[in-house]
Amino acid sequence: MLSQGGKEVFIKSVLQAIPTFAMSCFLLPNSLCKKMEGIFANFWWQKGKGGKGIHWFQLSHLCRPKNEGGLGFRNMAQFNTALLAKQGCRFLENPNSLVAKVFKAKYFPKSDFLNSQLGNRTSYAWRSIWAARGILEKGMIWKVGTGSNDNKVVELINCQVREWKREVVEYTFGADEADKSFASL
Template sequence: MQDSRYNKYLGLPSIIGKSKAQVFAEVKDRVAKKLAGWKGKLLSIGGKEILIKAVAQAVPTYTMSCNQLPKTLCQDLESMMRSFWWGQKDKENKIAWVSWRKMCRSKLHGGMGFKNIQAFNLAMLAKQGWRILTNPDSLVARVFKAKYFPFDDVLNSKKGSNPSYAWRNIHNSLEVIRRGTRWRVGNGRRIHIWDDRWLPTPSTRKVISPQADYGHFPMVSSLIDNDTR
């Protein structure tokens, strides 16, 4: 039996059980209440856009910065915003003339600039991974490193067996960092020649590993003359 006084810490659930949808149902309820209060009002397209971006999509941001929301919950949130955008009142269904995926494109590419909830969730969690990567002396970085990647950096870490919920969330977002970052060479001691993205070529930014075994100089530092640089 759990003490209800400690169900939350800093506004977030302190215990995450098997039913993630039930744990984060409050996020859905808060967004639903916001949208329900606006449906009866005569709002312009611009007004709806501002309310969705500044309020409805901002409500789950704090939760998404620490937790990965279930896929079904993200879909439900987007469904409510989509219905509100196309003018739903009460529970009737209106035709969505453009897919929500296209609506999430930037305005420069023909969309409305709405957030893809799942992608935004991973981006928020990737910030936690970025902090671990760039601030390895912080307490949280040292704790995670000791448990999950004691001999490597966070980008090359494994999820491990029976990982904590916090680490599983961060690990799921690391691909966002891998795709969007490139090494600044420096002395090259931490950069793998074949595995890391370090070249200035925008097409790949990565060396295509040959079939031959070049394991005797795996790091970029082995390509740099220490005297002449």
């Protein structure tokens, strides 16, 4: 007998939180994710104990962010993929962690996570994390410079005379590094 606000909090803080650990390790079938979302929708629309209620909107509308008119419920399949991609990101950011060392030794000893192969007879956890690798690749970018500045290549080149803006490059990378870069060109 919760209000709509109480149901929203319950769905977000309890029902959607329960499978989070499993979803961060294993790729759940889409059918299971849809079934969980159906349970959330039935709970959201029900009137009274055991009542069915009318589903006035599709669940996809409820999963939209609040600023787009939705309620901010999670799309469970997308959330599952995001959690698995986060595990892959941890392999890249913390290569000396125990879990990264174990997976590297077993599944990609001669390369890094992004260049790894799926292989044969692999664990379900590895197949799940590896399946999210494409999402991780799409979200990655190359940064020009030392990482301390957010310059874009277009800001480093004078397009009219087709030359480097020497003062910007020297300021961004330091005079010594800029001289090395100019010498190699």
